[in-house]
Amino acid sequence: MISLKDVSFYYKRGKPIFEHLNLEIPSKLITFIVGPNGGGKTTLGKLMAGILKPQSGVVLVDSLNTKTVPLAELGAKVGYLFQEPERQIFAATVRDEIGFVLSLRDKPQGEIATIVDAVLEQFQLTHLAAVSPLKLSRGEKQRLAIAAIMVNQPQFFILDEPTTGLDRERIDILSGVIEDLQQRGIGMAIISHDQSFVRRHAQQVITVAGGEIVDVAAYHP
Numbered sequence: 759m760i761s762l763k764d765v766s767f768y769y770k771r772g773k774p775i776f777e778h779l780n781l782e783i784p785s786k787l788i789t790f791i792v793g794p795n796g797g798g799k800t801t802l803g804k805l806m807a808g809i810l811k812p813q814s815g816v817v818l819v820d821s822l823n824t825k826t827v828p829l830a831e832l833g834a835k836v837g838y839l840f841q842e843p844e845r846q847i848f849a850a851t852v853r854d855e856i857g858f859v860l861s862l863r864d865k866p867q868g869e870i871a872t873i874v875d876a877v878l879e880q881f882q883l884t885h886l887a888a889v890s891p892l893k894l895s896r897g898e899k900q901r902l903a904i905a906a907i908m909v910n911q912p913q914f915f916i917l918d919e920p921t922t923g924l925d926r927e928r929i930d931i932l933s934g935v936i937e938d939l940q941q942r943g944i945g946m947a948i949i950s951h952d953q954s955f956v957r958r959h960a961q962q963v964i965t966v967a968g969g970e971i972v973d974v975a976a977y978h979p
């Protein structure tokens with residue numbers, strides 16, 4: 759589903775983060791991306807989602823080149839959760855944040871409300887529906903950001919540190935969502951430092967350090 763071919767990338771005024779990187783991420787598996795701080799995990803996730811573009815080489819999402827396809831088109835295919843949830847929260851209320859994507863489509867208001875109510879319930883955000891997202895705690899913001907990308911029903915998810923700020927109970931809810939998506943044939947790339955979370959869900963683990971893929975391990979649960 760997502761393939762990087764001979765990808766080189768550097769931030770402005772920086773040394774190269776990746777050089778001649780080749781990587782294939784399977785479309786239906788749960789692939790974890792692990793490794794030390796600063797190793798390039800977030801950069802890799804953003805390249806995979808088309809948020810960053812390589813200076814050379816190509817990134818293909820379902821055979822679409824991220825350099826030439828509009829981000830909105832990629833966004834409908836790949837749901838991306840930023841490491842900092844504030845980065846993707848902008849509506850006036852929690853309810854509007856979740857309903858935003860649906861309101862862009864030609865869906866009737868009643869249908870939108872039904873979907874939004876179900877997602878609010880699923881992520882235990884119902885009591886916060888009318889609150890400004892800016893007033894939420896870290897864990898609540900994280901749940902809201904995840905809920906808002908789920909509503910888009912993408913075919914693939916890239917989640918950067920999704921358990922950050924979540925307590926055990928909320929991690930369990932997220933785990934249930936991940937298992938449910940997996941059963942529906944939806945794949946994911948998840949960046950995580952949470953060892954028990956990795957053990958629980960990983961079908962493949964890619965270790966990134968110093969801009970290199972230092973290990974790829976497959977698991978067959």
Ligand SMILES: Nc1ncnc2c1ncn2[C@@H]1O[C@H](COP(=O)(O)OP(=O)(O)OP(=O)(O)O)[C@@H](O)[C@H]1O
Binds near residue numbers: 772800802
């Ligand atoms: N916007 C940026 N501009 C310049 N350099 C950056 C930028 N973002 C990241 N870097 C650098 O790129 C390298 C890889 O960073 P990246 O955020 O991809 O690592 P990471 O593996 O996600 O780390 P962490 O575990 O801390 O989230 C680091 O050396 C970092 O300083």
Ligand SMILES: [Mg+2]
Binds near residue numbers: 799800801841918
């Ligand atoms: Mg990171």
